[in-house]
Amino acid sequence: MIQTDLLSFRLAGRSSVLALIAAAGLSAPAWAQTPPTAAAPPAPAIQPQQAPQQTAPVQEDERVVVNRILVQGNQRIDQTTVLSYLPIQPGNVVDPVVLDVAVRTLTRTNLFADVQIGVQPNGDLIVQIVENPIINQVVFEGNSALTEDKLREEVTISPRGIYTRARVQDDVGKIVELYRLSGRISATVTPQIVQLDQNRVDVVFEIDEGPETGVRAITFLGNTAFSDGELREVMVTETSSWWKLFTSNDNYDPNRLDYDREQLRKFYTNRGYYDFRVVSSIAELAPNDSAFGITITVDEGDRYNFGDVQVVTENDRLNADFLKLLLPIQSGDLYESDKIEQAVDALTYAAGSAGYAFVEINPTYSANPDTDTVDVTFNIREGQRVYVDRINIIGNTRTIDPVIRRELMLTEGDAFNRTLVERSRNNLRALGFFKDVTIEETRGSAPDRSIVNVTVQEQPTGELSVGAGFSSVDSFVINLGISERNFRGRGQNVVARVEWGSLRQQVDFRFTEPKFLGRDLRAGFDVFHSRYDLSEYSSYDYRSTGAGLRISYPLNGYTLLSTRYFIKSDEIIVPDGYCESFGSGSNALCDQVGSFLNSSAGYTLLVDRRNDPVRPTRGWTGSLRQDFAGIGGDVNYVKTEAEVSAYWGITPEWVVTAQASTGYVTGWNGDPIRINDRFFKGGNSFRGFETAGMGPRDLTTTDALGGNFYAIGTLELTLPNRLPEEYGIRTSLFVDIGTLGLLDDRYTLTSAGLPDATIADELSLRASAGISIHWRSPMGPIRFDISQILAEEEFDKTETFRFSTSTQF
Numbered sequence: 181m182i183q184t185d186l187l188s189f190r191l192a193g194r195s196s197v198l199a200l201i202a203a204a205g206l207s208a209p210a211w212a213q214t215p216p217t218a219a220a221p222p223a224p225a226i227q228p229q230q231a232p233q234q235t236a237p238v239q240e241d242e243r244v245v246v247n248r249i250l251v252q253g254n255q256r257i258d259q260t261t262v263l264s265y266l267p268i269q270p271g272n273v274v275d276p277v278v279l280d281v282a283v284r285t286l287t288r289t290n291l292f293a294d295v296q297i298g299v300q301p302n303g304d305l306i307v308q309i310v311e312n313p314i315i316n317q318v319v320f321e322g323n324s325a326l327t328e329d330k331l332r333e334e335v336t337i338s339p340r341g342i343y344t345r346a347r348v349q350d351d352v353g354k355i356v357e358l359y360r361l362s363g364r365i366s367a368t369v370t371p372q373i374v375q376l377d378q379n380r381v382d383v384v385f386e387i388d389e390g391p392e393t394g395v396r397a398i399t400f401l402g403n404t405a406f407s408d409g410e411l412r413e414v415m416v417t418e419t420s421s422w423w424k425l426f427t428s429n430d431n432y433d434p435n436r437l438d439y440d441r442e443q444l445r446k447f448y449t450n451r452g453y454y455d456f457r458v459v460s461s462i463a464e465l466a467p468n469d470s471a472f473g474i475t476i477t478v479d480e481g482d483r484y485n486f487g488d489v490q491v492v493t494e495n496d497r498l499n500a501d502f503l504k505l506l507l508p509i510q511s512g513d514l515y516e517s518d519k520i521e522q523a524v525d526a527l528t529y530a531a532g533s534a535g536y537a538f539v540e541i542n543p544t545y546s547a548n549p550d551t552d553t554v555d556v557t558f559n560i561r562e563g564q565r566v567y568v569d570r571i572n573i574i575g576n577t578r579t580i581d582p583v584i585r586r587e588l589m590l591t592e593g594d595a596f597n598r599t600l601v602e603r604s605r606n607n608l609r610a611l612g613f614f615k616d617v618t619i620e621e622t623r624g625s626a627p628d629r630s631i632v633n634v635t636v637q638e639q640p641t642g643e644l645s646v647g648a649g650f651s652s653v654d655s656f657v658i659n660l661g662i663s664e665r666n667f668r669g670r671g672q673n674v675v676a677r678v679e680w681g682s683l684r685q686q687v688d689f690r691f692t693e694p695k696f697l698g699r700d701l702r703a704g705f706d707v708f709h710s711r712y713d714l715s716e717y718s719s720y721d722y723r724s725t726g727a728g729l730r731i732s733y734p735l736n737g738y739t740l741l742s743t744r745y746f747i748k749s750d751e752i753i754v755p756d757g758y759c760e761s762f763g764s765g766s767n768a769l770c771d772q773v774g775s776f777l778n779s780s781a782g783y784t785l786l787v788d789r790r791n792d793p794v795r796p797t798r799g800w801t802g803s804l805r806q807d808f809a810g811i812g813g814d815v816n817y818v819k820t821e822a823e824v825s826a827y828w829g830i831t832p833e834w835v836v837t838a839q840a841s842t843g844y845v846t847g848w849n850g851d852p853i854r855i856n857d858r859f860f861k862g863g864n865s866f867r868g869f870e871t872a873g874m875g876p877r878d879l880t881t882t883d884a885l886g887g888n889f890y891a892i893g894t895l896e897l898t899l900p901n902r903l904p905e906e907y908g909i910r911t912s913l914f915v916d917i918g919t920l921g922l923l924d925d926r927y928t929l930t931s932a933g934l935p936d937a938t939i940a941d942e943l944s945l946r947a948s949a950g951i952s953i954h955w956r957s958p959m960g961p962i963r964f965d966i967s968q969i970l971a972e973e974e975f976d977k978t979e980t981f982r983f984s985t986s987t988q989f
Contacts, residue, residue, distance in 0.1 A: 243275045247303030255311055255379060257291060262307060265289050274299060290344050313343045313381040322387035325362060334358050343381050352385070359389060361433055366390035393432050395419050396471035402459065402478045414447045415440040417474070432472040437461055448480065449517035454547060454554050455481035484515040487553030491527070493560045498531060506530055515554050527558060532598020566596040569624030574635045579613055583671040584634065586695060587611065596621065596630050603737060608636065610793035613666045615639035671695070673704070686710035702732040717872040718883040720769060721753040722856050742784040747813070750856055751775040766878035768885045768927035768939065772855045776814040782807030790827060797829025810848065817853055819845040833900040842891040852924040858886030861920050863982065866892060868916065868948030868967030873977035875920035876941040885923060892918030908956030917947040940975050947971040
């Protein structure tokens with residue numbers, strides 16, 4: 181590539197070449213050139229644009245002043261681009277070392293396959309380049325197990341990009357690694373380069389995927405406390421089976437095996453085996469390369485209990501004796517490594533609650549093999565009391581800052597308190613505006629200052645109902661409506677809805693301002709008209725038109741008091757002839773026919789002590805609700821309802837929920853309870869029974885009559901279903917038990933004061949059990965209930981399956 185009348189040198193061994201040429205007495209410009217590499221596709225040799233002038237040679241120790249710079253060989257790269265990378269300008273003094281640096285600088289741009297730089301005796305600097313080709317297309321051949329889109333995500337080269345051999349080889353390694361992770365250990369990738377005109381190339385990756393390498397067997401050596409089967413359940417890696425069609429965990433992956441070693445360590449150390457270790461894990465490939473056999477050798481060691489447990493602090497600002505009481509560990513308990521992490525979390529939380537945002541907690545261990553105990557000391561290094569320097573709100577693209585800040589229990593200048601931080605996070609999550617909320621603290625402008633970063637990830641807060649649907653509740657429904665819980669990003673709740681279905685038709689508008697008059701008051705109003713066609717369950721239609729005002733305010737951080745006033749016109753309509761003298765209508769229903777004005781005021785007292793408002797795992801919540809009708813109008817009653825729920829998290833995935841609810845309504849001023857003011861249970865409120873499927877009933881017409889009293893208890897266990905979290909599917913087992921009844925005597929007794937045989941009003945227990953599946957589908961939340969009746973009355977109406985859905989935007 182260099183004319184024979186040029187004095188040249190290469191980066192490797194240029195001194196000897198110069199000496200040899202100088203000894204021959206040749207005269208030519210001095211050249212620096214890229215080291216010989218296997219630079220891929222062959223490129224046409226580039227001839228200098230002009231013949232260099234013959235002069236005396238430039239020796240190693242000579243320095244030459246650059247007169248001008250000439251670029252030769254460039255086709256698509258502009259000369260100014262080459263000069264912009266060149267660390268030499270006219271007027272600079274150069275020597276072989278400077279030329280060497282210039283060559284390497286241009287080479288590192290990855291624009292050139294070859295670079296040569298020479299200086300003529302007249303001071304002209306000649307830069308001869310061979311451009312790297314442009315990639316025309318990238319082709320994959322032989323792939324079937326992995327899609328082309330998956331492969332393109334891995335490679336870095338792309339059409340219209342610059343070809344370099346190093347990048348291609350790097351992409352080969354990425355493709356091989358991708359196949360290895362999918363269980364094809366013997367996959368090979370061969371890159372092929374197809375030379376095109378205009379210095380372009382096609383890059384073809386020829387792939388030999390090889391057989392899928394599964395796991396033939398997983399064998400354990402040294403285990404006595406737990407069987408091989410129990411240990412295999414701990415591991416993510418599984419043995420291959422023909423029926424495992426939707427998992428890749430039965431393919432051999434060394435990285436996954438490393439993770440399994442850690443899982444085994446956690447399994448043993450959480451069961452008392454403090455000094456457990458995995459001695460070795462060996463994977464042997466079968467002779468036909470079809471599957472690996474994995475042998476894991478373990479040393480279980482002895483089973484330990486906790487010995488002496490101490491908390492040591494640097495000074496008395498944090499009382500060590502008090503902190504010790506917070507530990508979930510006691511001397512004599514079985515050693516569990518998870519309890520150490522829980523103890524560190526508890527101590528960190530306690531220190532944060534005392535205002536010390538930055539503490540270092542270092543547990544140290546001392547094993548006593550003679551007594552099989554482990555002494556644990558929690559060493560706490562206390563930082564100074566910290567104050568909030570600044571609060572940053574991050575991630576809110578729609579919700580305005582004041583909406584978020586007003587939910588925070590801390591403001592700038594307050595002493596840092598981790599309890600208030602956690603309550604602030606729960607307040608934000610309870611809004612329902614955000615998919616995720618994290619609050620982190622970092623050091624501020626001074627050692628006693630902390631910066632609090634509140635990061636939110638917004639989620640859809642509106643619900644759009646447009647179109648038609650079907651469910652086991654409504655049979656079919658056509659709806660058009662919109663609701664927005666975060667109107668204009670200001671936290672306001674607006675609902676406007678028109679819905680028409682086989683069960684209900686309604687038009688309503690609701691508005692709620694969460695910070696009325698700039699105070700911690702939640703105020704709103706409602707306007708509505710609704711009709712419920714209950715002919716399938718009871719022989720009447722119920723229509724209601726009215727409006728209401730609401731206002732609520734917190735009594736403390738956990739208690740909310742809500743008050744309301746509603747006025748509405750209720751109308752009961754029955755079929756023609758139903759209530760005539762020869763009709764078959766029930767007196768408990770016919771007595772309600774007509775229109776009545778209901779004017780009522782009420783309140784709700786809510787206490788929420790859950791650790792998480794969305795997915796609680798511990799704590800409880802309770803509410804008391806009362807409504808007083810008779811502030812004018814035609815209806816007089818007092819209605820009282822109470823509910824309490826408690827949560828126990830066995831693990832984050834196993835959560836036990838216990839719920840109990842009761843209600844009672846009684847008339848005053850001699851008024852009975854109208855059918856639309858009674859309680860109806862079943863469907864979503866008592867699984868296994870149809871809507872209004874349990875409670876008092878007219879045996880002649882089979883009409884559900886509702887009851888004045890109910891009591892229901894529910895025990896539910898949320899359990900893992902081994903489905904990926906991103907599927908949004910939750911599964912739970914449930915048991916519902918309860919009763920409903922106590923109609924007014926005028927409806928259950930005859931005129932002679934005897935029980936009416938046509939009216940069934942038994943306060944007997946009903947019970948059901950089954951499984952509920954909650955799916956956060958792309959169309960919105962969907963719920964499926966599969967039930968088995970355990971106790972019922974013969975006149976009850978039951979069902980074994982129910983589902984319902986809504987749509988979010």
